[in-house]
Amino acid sequence: MFELQRQHPAAALANAFDIIRANFVTILILIFVGSGGREANFTLYWIIGTFLFLLIWGVISWYRFEFSVEEGELRIEQGVLVRKKLYLTSDRIQVIDISAGVVQRLFGLVAVEVKTAGSSSKEAKISAISRGKAEKLKALLRKKAERSDDAQKADPIDHRKVYALDTKDLLIAASTSGRFGVALSVVGVAFSQVEQLISEEQMIYFVESIIPRSTNASMIAMSIFAVIAIAWLFSFASTIIKYYDFVVEVRENELLISRGLFERTQLTIPFNRIQAVQIKEELLRQPLGYASLVLESAGYGESEGNSTTLFPLLARPQIYSFINEVIPDYQTEISEKSNVPLRGLRRYLFRMLWISVPVILIVWSSIPYGVYSWFLLVPALLLGYQQYRDAGIARGKDTVVLTFRLLSKTTAMVKKYRMQSCQIQQNPFQKRLELSNFTVHVASGNQGRAFTVRDIDIAKAMDYRRWLSNGRESESNTANEGDRELLSEDSDNRDAIQ
Amino acid sequence: MRSSPKRKLSHDAIKAWRVSLSILILFLVLGLFFVWGYKLLSPESEFFSIWTLTAISVILVVITGLGIFFIPEIRWQRWSYEVDEHEVDLQSGIFIITRTLVPIKRVQHVDTRQGPILRSYDLADVTISTAATTHRIPALNEEVADQVRNQISEFARLAEEDV
Structure with a gap:
């Protein structure tokens, strides 16, 4: 059905853009550094040259990329300098993502990404084919997979629950975005660069002609205001671009998140990969009674796993019903709660x-x-x-809930059996006050993530630690008491000899 | 903190730490000597003032004194660990005391490592990795290190089975 064929020629363009996007920061730095002190023309040539080169590269890689489906296998041959052949059996294919970026939309095409599980998994991406072909490809690869693997049944359609972010919420999310701070620093840096580009006389001339008779103080106030306004616009726009048409779909054993304005991103998160859930109440959102939900997930397939926004904006009363319906495991009855002592x-x-x-x-x-x-x-x-008021620690059946605030209030929920390690720290000042910092580590991406509550009572901390360390509720583990005794005696002797 | 873990590091750890710190400091001192020499040979150069140099030297001497004579001893005293079939329990820290708990189930791999200095004292570090963090029990007696490593990996295997 699918003979050996090439992608749509637009793939050449898509490839070039992929490379640019992947190395965007590097390219920016190179341009800034490369143009330092030289004429603008030179920079322009440089940019055009780079782009031409990437385009040629894209054309060649398009020419060298061929795919086919034979015997239930997706076969891809690709590579400009090194020829690679990639055969993916449909049994092994876990996720088939169809997405459309800017270039694809321009030509009315889609990109198909095929992912397999396992540590030695390969990733295959066909960057431009027509939608019809993509659907056919998907059906072809899916059908085989379903037939051979009953357990991996397609989800019954009536069973699905879909949550979408409506326009009003999107606008609220954008205007109260936490990226505001990041944008602020970027704009601040950009402002300091402007100073270098424009000479002082030009600046003074500009200022005098536009806003005559301005005092020093009002100048400062105005420039601060301008920076804040621009930063806010940036964060507003970037949030809209990122979260446009945000949809969470609950499937039988995974969540499917899709979002994005120019580029649709699709994420599949199996439930058993979720390591922790965070409720984030940003500084600007909290007074309005809104919060967002963030998931930490461990790696699966090719994707590394990471922090993922589960839902960008929820009114506070909705949060718990949302958790209950989307990630019911994290619906916790708090049985014990303690705050930071006075x-x-x-x-x-x-x-x-x-x-x-x-x-x-x-x-x-x-x-x-x-x-x-x-x-x-x-x-x-x-x-x-x-921060003092918000900090606290609580536990439910098998979940520990850490609440803390730097700027925005975060409530992290970690399953007991998902905790990677737990740490209690005490500096001399805390020792005098019998306080300690309590940290729980969970896996997330490569590094993992730590949640810390500061200055909780040391006795409470030790209590939680004991609770976390036991597989069960029981406090005594007499069964291995003898074991432990033996072990330490053994070592003491050994080391004491020295 | 109450009920600290019971097992201690090898007493040789102190010596090993002293040696490794001394080597590091030796390099710093050599560097400092070069700068002093340069300064004395060409006093009119603007490269470092004599006061900065003196201050750096004094600080280095103080650090050396503390680092070689006091800190390893205290560090050794504060370090303790314990391994049982449920968890690895570590406690360390000179000013800030850290108590770490690693559930055995979460351990992904354990290894022992040994640099030249540790080897000369028959010592080895045990490194415990989970999906999120890496923990180190430094400077154990070689045999103890092997034993601890094997024990953890055995417990981890057992724990995996009953999950």
Whole structure:
């Protein structure tokens, strides 16, 4: 049915864009560095040259890419310099993703990505074929897989639950996005670059012609305002691009998340790969009563696993019903809960003091009107107080719930059997107050992720640690008491000899 | 913290730590000597002021003193560990005391490693990896290290079976 064939020629363009996107930051840096001090023309040639080269590369790789389906196998031959042959048996194919990026949409095409599970898995991507062909390919590969593997049945369609982010929520999510901070720093850096590009005279001329009679103070206020406004616009736009048409589909044993404006991204997360769930209440969203849900997942197939937004915006009352319906495992009855004791409050306040005072001193000494930066102390201390109020630890049947705040309040839910390790830290000051930091590590991507609650009572921390360490609820593990005794005696003797 | 784990590191760990730190410091001291020499030979050069150099030297001497004579001893005293069929329990830290718990079920692999300094004292590190974190029990007696490694891997295998 599928003879050996090439992709649609648009694949050449798609390939070129793929390379650009994958190396976007590198290219930007190269352009910035490469153009340093030279004429703009040179940069332009350089960009055009790079693009031409990538395009030629794309054409060659398109020419060298051939695929076919034979005997229930997807066969791909590809490679510009090194010829690679990739044969994927349909039994082994786990996920077939059909997506459409900008280039594909331009030509009315789609990209097909085929993923297999297992550590030595290969990934195959056909970057441009017509939708009809893609569906046919999918049907062909799926049919075989289903016939040979009954357990992996297609989900009954009536069984599915679909949650979509509506436009109003998308707009709220975008305008209160937590990326605001990131955007702020980017715009800040960009502003400092502008200073280098435009000479001072031009700047002064510009300022005088546009806003005459402006004082120094209002200048500063206006530029701060401009930076914030631009940053907000950036974060607004980027959130819309990222979360446009956000849909979560609950399947029998996996979640399918699709999102994106220009490029549709599809993510498949099997339930048994979920390591932890976080409820994030961002600084701007919390007063409005909104939060977002984030999943941590371990690697599967080719994808490394990572933090993934499960849903970008939920009103607080909806959160628990959403969890109940989408990830029912994480619906927890809290049986025990403890907050930071009052004696921990001063540590929270002092911490904010130590962080903010140096910043204030630097600002005070370096910019005019910097004296006013002392007013930062008020929000900083309030933040410290709020951090103290929010921090806490709780447990349900087999779930530990850690609540903490840096800027946004995070509630992390970790299954007992998903915990990779747990750590209690105590510095001398905490020792005097009988407090400690409690950290739980979970797997997520390559590095894993740590959730820390600061300054909880040491006795409570040890209690939780004991609870986490036991497979069961019971406190005593007398069965291995003898074992432990023997073990330590043995080693003591051995080491004591030295 | 109460009820610390019971097993201690090998007492030779102190010596091994002293030696490895001494080697590191030796390089720093050599570097410093070069700078001093340069400074004394051409005093009018603007490369480091004499006061910065003195300050650096003093700091280095203090660090050397602390690092070689006091810290290894305290570090050894504070380090303890315990392994049983449910968990690996580690405690360490000079100022900030860290108590770590690794459920045996979560252990992905254990290995022992040994650099030249540790080898000369018949010592080895045991490294325990989970999907998210890596933990190290430093400077155990070689035999103990092997024993601990085997024990953890055996427990891990047993734990896997009853899940």
